[in-house]
Amino acid sequence: MPDLWMPGATRLDIGDHAPTDGGPAKVIAHITWDRNASAAKPTDLVPYTDLRSYFAGGGVGVAPHILWDPFEGHFTQFVPANSRSKSLVDAVGGTRTNRAGSVVIQIEALFFPYCRVGTKVYPRLVDTPCKGWADLQTWVQSWGVPNTWPMGHPTDFTSHRSESVWETTAGWYGHSQVPENDHQDPGSWPDFVGTPTPSKPKYEPFPGAAFFASGRHSPIIAAMHKRLIAEGCNRYQTQTNIDVWGTGDERSYAAWQRKLGFSGQDANGIPGPTSWAKLQVPNV
Numbered sequence: 001m002p003d004l005w006m007p008g009a010t011r012l013d014i015g016d017h018a019p020t021d022g023g024p025a026k027v028i029a030h031i032t033w034d035r036n037a038s039a040a041k042p043t044d045l046v047p048y049t050d051l052r053s054y055f056a057g058g059g060v061g062v063a064p065h066i067l068w069d070p071f072e073g074h075f076t077q078f079v080p081a082n083s084r085s086k087s088l089v090d091a092v093g094g095t096r097t098n099r100a101g102s103v104v105i106q107i108e109a110l111f112f113p114y115c116r117v118g119t120k121v122y123p124r125l126v127d128t129p130c131k132g133w134a135d136l137q138t139w140v141q142s143w144g145v146p147n148t149w150p151m152g153h154p155t156d157f158t159s160h161r162s163e164s165v166w167e168t169t170a171g172w173y174g175h176s177q178v179p180e181n182d183h184q185d186p187g188s189w190p191d192f193v194g195t196p197t198p199s200k201p202k203y204e205p206f207p208g209a210a211f212f213a214s215g216r217h218s219p220i221i222a223a224m225h226k227r228l229i230a231e232g233c234n235r236y237q238t239q240t241n242i243d244v245w246g247t248g249d250e251r252s253y254a255a256w257q258r259k260l261g262f263s264g265q266d267a268n269g270i271p272g273p274t275s276w277a278k279l280q281v282p283n284v
Helices: 048-056 133-141 163-168 219-230 247-259 273-279
Strands: 026-031 066-069 074-077 104-109 115-117 120-122 171-174
Touching: 048 066, 048 074, 104 133, 219 247, 219 273, 247 273
Parallel strands: 026 104, 026 171, 066 104
Antiparallel strands: 066 074, 115 120
């Protein structure tokens, strides 16, 4: 059996262990994002010991499995790998986000955008030294988590969520990719060590019906917009804000669904996996 406690990590057991539900093994990548900074106003990094004390004290109800300091390579573990932790929002009656896998290992990287360490400012997590990352990856992989990102390797603070992918596919997920949650972190995450970076798929994967909500802002919407026009399904009244989901998108997508032979509720203008695959929206 793999190690319940990550080798080399400080063990700070907060108790409150509980089993997971079984299923595809997962890891959730978070950043602590304990301060808001900007390029114009960078802010000093919060001390690692402060976050460690928080998760063992007032923040025990949202503690992850692992707190990782990517600047110094320190780790603290609060619950064993085979227990759920409570770092995710878990709505009543939905998928049990904190338990939905044989393991659901949650990692909080000590980081926020434009944090300052000494005289250097770090806009993204991947800009840090990422010390200890190889050891963390090795331990996670020992629990059967493959070196893949089923919803895409996070490169920005855009949210992409698909409950069907989440429930059926093992791998690494950003907090921005977990159902029932509205966080947009981690923004970036280091590449897997010793693993070839997979080529980007030619077409944009189906992001889930819930993605297409009024006001959703995304380059995926803009790419879809252009494809609908190319397919002769232009029902737009304006060509402004093409990256924001609205009524024009719904009318145009309904025309695409009807073109494919769908009718009734199957042509309601909300993308589904079959019509989306046939539209072949370029990967953005």
